[in-house]
Structure formats: C-alpha cells, structure tokens
Amino acid sequence: MSDRFRRYGDIYRAVIYGANVYVSRDPQHAEHVLRENWQCYTKGLFSKRVAILLGNGLMSSEGTLWKNQRRMIQPAFHRNVVAGLTKVIASSNRSLLKKWKEAALQHIQVNVTRDISSMILEVTLAAIFGNDYQQVAEHFNVLSEEPTRDLKFAQAFRSLQKIVFLIAAERRKKNPESNDLLSKLMTARDLSGQPMRDPQLVNEIKTLIVAGHETTASTLNWVWYLLSRNPEAQDRLWEEVDERTPGDATDLDRLDEYPFAREVIEETMRLFPPGWLVTRKALSDDQLGEFFVPAGTEIYIPLYFIQRNPKLWEDPDRFDPDRFTPERSKNRHPFAMLPFSAGPRRCIGESLARVEMLMHVVTIAKGLRLRFVGRAPELDPAVNLRNKHDFLMEPEVRSEPAADLISECQACIDRPSAGHPSGD
Ligand code: HEM
Known part of the structure; x- marks a missing residue:
C-alpha cells in the first residue's frame, strides 16, 4: 500500500482477494464512507474473518441485528460503569509494576508483550465477569498465550463459550445485577422489552473479550517501545507523573491531570493504530469524490496511512506527542486521526480503553524505566497491527527500590530486625 500511495496519490483501485477495491488515505473519503453515507455500506470481506472467530457479535453483525444490539450494549460503557472498573485496573497494574520491579532488582529482562497481554486480559475478564472472574480466568489464558488467530485458534476459542453459558445460567438463578459488563448485557432489554438470547449474549461477550484485549495491549507495547526510543519524551512523562500523588490515577476526573501521558498514547495510536x-x-x-463506486465495490480505509499521510501530518513518521496539544490540533481535519474509527460503527469500548491505557502508563512510569533490548520490530499487519516478535525490555527501578519492596514483604514488616528470609 505504501508503495502504491507513493505512486498513485491518495486513492487507487486494485483487485484484492477477487474483489474490486478502492484503497484511500484521503480523510474526506473516510468521512463520507464512515459517517455521511454510512448506510450505503456494510462491513466488507475483512470482517468475515472476524466473524469466523467471534460469531455474529457487534463487530461483524449488520442491519437491524447490529442496531438493536448496539442500543442494548452502549449503556454498558457509560462513564459510571467505567468509573466502577478503575479499582480493578489499578490493582492489575500494581501487580505488574511489582513483578517488573522485582525483575529490575534481579537484572532480568521482561517480556513486555506477554506481561501486558496477561494484565489486559485480566482487566478485560474482570470488567466483564466481575466476581465470577476467578471461575473463568484459567479458561481464557489461551488468548494471551497463543498469538496466532487461525482456524485452530477459532475452534479452541469457540469451545470456551460453554463457560459463558454456565455463568449466565447461574446468575439467572441468583440476582444478575452488578456493575460488570455481563450483568449490563443480561439486564438490557430491546425496544420490545426482550432480553438478549443466550447464543447472542455469548457472541457479544466473545467479541468484547477479543476486541478489548488485543487492541489495548498492542497499543501499550508500542508506547513503551516508542518511549524507550525517545528519551526526551520519557523524561517529560516522568516529570509529569512525579508532580502528582500516586493515588490520583484511580479517579477518572483526575486522569485529566496527565495531559502529556495522554498525548503519548495518542501519538502511539497515530503511528501504530x-x-x-x-x-x-x-x-x-x-x-x-470524483470516483464512481459501483455497488459491490469494497472500500479499504487504512487508518495507518491516513494517520501518516504527509498532506495531513508534518514529518509523519516522527514520534512527536506535542502534535496533540490543543493548539496544534486546532486546524486538523477531524478524520485525520481516527484510531477508534468514526460514525455509528465507531469503537464502543473507546472510553474504557482510554482509561485502561492512561492508568497503565501513569502507574508504570511512576516506578520504572523500560529499556528496549529485543529485535528491531517488524510489522505484522493482520486484523490487528502487531510486532512479529515479542517486545523484550530491561526494567530499571526509578525511585527507592529497596523501601518499596520491603514495605510489601510481610516477613520484613513483622520482624524488621531479623532481615529478609532470603538473606537479601
Ligand atoms: C486501543 C484500544 C482500541 C482500539 C484502537 C479500537 C479500535 C476499534 C476500531 C477501529 C473499530 C471500528 C472497526 C470498523 O469501523 O470497522 C472498533 C470497533 C469495536 N470495538 Fe474497539 N478498539 C479498542 C478497544 C476496545 C475495547 C476496550 C472494547 C470493548 C471492551 C472494544 C470493542 C469494540 C466493539 C464491540 C466494536 C464494534 C462496534 C460496532 O461495530 O458497533 N474496543 N474498535
């Protein structure tokens, strides 16, 4: 695509998997297809691949089914629900920070890709299943342990639906009301007052798990890679987190106090959506625009290339979080930056994802520096844009490591004069 855009400009025609396709990196085309005339379009071939894995959930459903489901699921992502999830997010990030600090003290590299994937999976499952998290957790490990999303994986993942049926049935016997996403979906009613049927509920839950897990985890991997490559930005992030008290980050309103962390995440999603x-x-x-689109034509809107289009972005391949200061964002085309897509089918989980990412970056930056040491990244542009290799990093503790760790060791608190049991 990169080569073709260079040769033909912002739009070109191609035959891809036997279909006639327009590929465009023009934000006006994105605006037309995703928002202005969205009803003239369905989701296209690419989403069929997603449907094999996830069934007919929100990501791949169409027409009336999609409209009813979106109406029923939208309230589950209301600000109040997301605010209720911050404790879970904070606790998972604290455990991760502790693990990485221990690795730092022993001078051990960490596999950032695997660890972030497990942490985000934990958060996603806890957000969905609430108090039933422990019952489901081990069944879903396959998601963070197995990176390939092929048919074999689809089969393994499909077999996990039994556990969702089981939990839904148990909850129906008891009171299903609680602040988790499963409960919100089970208590939702369509316009005729009917609840979601179980097979649909299962498809939606599977969709939320996969859509919410890989995307968020992948962004956070790139955040640490880009920061490690840009020490100046890393220093500015530290300055920002050092000025705030550690408890701040669990309060949604106070997350606004980290504008630079937000800009870092934004710039990461621009470069690696x-x-x-x-x-x-x-x-x-x-x-x-001037191009006729016959019925049946596919339109490819590569966010990666819109967000690196040199007509829209100065020095587009450079990491520069300050692009997202309010002053520099002022005159930008609203569709120049759309990592969560746009229009009625834009990402339903955007608010949750933003809170998860910001809380993670702030918590980890407060305690650690991560130094990239693995193989140079190679893009793997599958359904999600990932690195072909896991990101390996050397963590370095930033502040008073010994005090931090000792305060978490019960043996040292109980018998301070005896020293740590290992003799350290
Ligand atoms: C950094 C994190 C995320 C990014 C960049 C992202 C990106 C996207 C994009 C680009 C779409 C639209 C695809 C299209 O128009 O064809 C989408 C849709 C969707 N996303 Fe996300 N997403 C993220 C996190 C999440 C989370 C946390 C959840 C839920 C827990 C989620 C659930 C969904 C669902 C259900 C849809 C389909 C919406 C519909 O068609 O009505 N996403 N996402």
Missing part, C-alpha cells in the same frame, strides 16, 4: 485497516462494501452505487 491497532485496527490499522477498516473496510466497507458498497450496497448500492455511490460516488467517492
């Missing part, structure tokens, strides 16, 4: 390619298929004839 996890959902790097959004596709649609025209249901009827349409016009894309």
